[in-house]
Amino acid sequence: MSRVLDDAVRASLDAAVRLLQAGELVAFPTETVYGLGANAANPEAVAKIFAAKGRPADHPVIVHLPGAAHIERWAVDIPQTAWDLAEAFWPGPLTLILKRAPATPLAVTGGQETVGLRAPAHPLALALLRAYAQAGGGRQGMCGIAAPSANRFGRISPTDAAHVREELGDAVSLVLDGGACDVGIESTIIDLSNLDVPPRILRPGHITPGQIAAVIGLMPAMPGQAQPTGSPRVPGALAAHYAPRTPVRVVAAAVLAETLAALHHTGQSAALIAHSSSAASLPARSWCLLPDEAEGFARGLYAALRTADRGGCDVIVVEAVPDRPEWAAVADRICRAAAGAGGTHQ
Ligand code: TXA
Ligand code: MG
Numbered sequence: 001m002s003r004v005l006d007d008a009v010r011a012s013l014d015a016a017v018r019l020l021q022a023g024e025l026v027a028f029p030t031e032t033v034y035g036l037g038a039n040a041a042n043p044e045a046v047a048k049i050f051a052a053k054g055r056p057a058d059h060p061v062i063v064h065l066p067g068a069a070h071i072e073r074w075a076v077d078i079p080q081t082a083w084d085l086a087e088a089f090w091p092g093p094l095t096l097i098l099k100r101a102p103a104t105p106l107a108v109t110g111g112q113e114t115v116g117l118r119a120p121a122h123p124l125a126l127a128l129l130r131a132y133a134q135a136g137g138g139r140q141g142m143c144g145i146a147a148p149s150a151n152r153f154g155r156i157s158p159t160d161a162a163h164v165r166e167e168l169g170d171a172v173s174l175v176l177d178g179g180a181c182d183v184g185i186e187s188t189i190i191d192l193s194n195l196d197v198p199p200r201i202l203r204p205g206h207i208t209p210g211q212i213a214a215v216i217g218l219m220p221a222m223p224g225q226a227q228p229t230g231s232p233r234v235p236g237a238l239a240a241h242y243a244p245r246t247p248v249r250v251v252a253a254a255v256l257a258e259t260l261a262a263l264h265h266t267g268q269s270a271a272l273i274a275h276s277s278s279a280a281s282l283p284a285r286s287w288c289l290l291p292d293e294a295e296g297f298a299r300g301l302y303a304a305l306r307t308a309d310r311g312g313c314d315v316i317v318v319e320a321v322p323d324r325p326e327w328a329a330v331a332d333r334i335c336r337a338a339a340g341a342g343g344t345h346q
Contacts, residue, residue: 009124012176013131019173020045020132020145025052027150027164028128029178030120032093032187032206033157033302034164035064035147036172037128040074041138043107046146052171055153060110062095062187063144065119066129073142074115076101081199081216082192088215091121093187093206108146114193117144124178149186156242156309156337159184159302184299185333188212190220197221204329206298242302242333243340244309246271248316250338256319257282263315271308273301274319285313294326301330305337 016026023045026037036052038045040063050057063074068086071078075098082096095118100106104115120126129145137143149157150164150172158164161177188205190212200221201209213219251259253276263270264283272284275292288304290297308316318334321327 009127012174013124013128016128016174016176017132017135021135021138023048024173025049025171026128027161027168027172027175028125028145028147029122029161029176029181030064030125030147031122031181032120032183032185033159033181034150034161034175035062035120035125035145036150036164036168037064037145037147039138040064040108040144040146041103041105041140041142043105045138046105046107049146049148052168053148053151053153055148057107058110059148060112060114060116061108061146061148062116062118063104063108063146064125064129065117065144066126066133067091067119070133070143071096071098071117072101074101074104074117074144075099077195079192079195084215085190085192085212086119089207089211090119091126092119093121093183094118094212095187095189095203097189097191097193097202099193103140103142108144114191116189118187122178122181124176128176154243154340156244156302156305157186159299163303163306180299180303182299183295184301184303185329188329204332206295206329208325208328210325242336244305244316244337245340246309246313246316248305248318248334248338248340250318250320250334252320253279256317260284260317263317268314269312271311271313271316272319273304273308273316275321276319279319284317286311294321294324294330297321297327298330298333301333 019026020039038049077099095116097114100115109115133143151167159181161175164175183206188207189203191200260282269285271286273288275290290300
């Protein structure tokens with residue numbers, strides 16, 4: 001990076017820190033998706049996130065930290081597994097749900113006694129968090145940035161700066177532009193807040209249960225499994241989430257051709273998002289062929305859904321992904337996209 005660019009980045013980071021300290025909103029890139037950030041120690045600043053997103057106030061937001069050294073300011077009763085997971089995967093796409101410390105405002109926890117913490121790996125996010133910490137953070141050395149994904153409530157998470165402006169416009173004071181996000185879907189969330197039960201995955205993501213098991217020595221419970229009473233609510237895991245306006249149909253590869261033909265015959269236009277190369281010859285108004293491997297597919301999925309949504313088709317057809325562990329997080333997101341208005345999963 002040239003010196004001139006360095007100065008420009010430094011100036012925008014300084015501006016971002018000043019805005020955060022003044023209680024304003026700053027959108028920033030993470031390796032997963034763009035976040036809409038506010039001083040996590042200031043309930044009025046956090047309230048602006050909810051207003052900008054149109055999100056219900058009882059939804060908790062993740063607090064982003066510069067690193068594991070900050071966990072104890074925000075959480076108490078921290079199990080060894082939390083330290084081990086932070087050591088293994090931070091900075092990175094893993095959110096730890098822990099018991100809230102008294103100083104952690106209920107505004108970020110959605111009124112719950114748990115808090116979600118993560119140190120993101122994007123260099124600009126880390127630079128922002130470090131600059132914020134160096135400037136003294138928000139209040140009494142609490143240098144956490146509360147940030148949900150920078151989209152309107154229930155819509156597709158943004159994976160580049162232009163998506164954020166499209167979603168939130170003037171509601172955000174500054175958008176730090178760090179280019180396209182590398183991971184492309186939101187972090188894995190694991191609940192470690194109840195010491196009496198095994199860790200539980202609340203939202204699948206790039207870090208897989210197998211990778212987690214390799215660190216903590218046991219397989220975490222999965223979202224579908226029966227939950228102990230008192231488990232944290234995960235409102236972001238609502239069935240219809242991450243949804244475009246156009247209905248989404250998830251269609252198995254084996255019936256893709258006949259589904260598209262049937263749509264065509266009934267005069268319905270389809271935008272196709274697929275991963276099998278054979279899909280390029282199918283009758284659709286538009287095609288997006290994503291990589292035939294889980295990481296590449298995840299990286300491109302949200303931008304593909306956004307483009308398809310803008311195209312004015314009657315339906316977005318997404319080719320179902322393989323039923324294998326490495327595809328689980330992607331399968332979760334396309335299933336939620338299909339749970340929006342008029343979508344189906346077949
Ligand atoms: O990758 C990500 O996690 C992105 C980037 C910006 O870090 N953030 C993100 O935030 O996806 P959001 O707010 O869109 O989704 C956060 C999820 C929500 O489902 C929320 O309910 C859950 O995390 N969550 C946050 N704090 C929680 C808590 N204390 N207990 C249970 N769930 C929590
Ligand atoms: Mg979100």
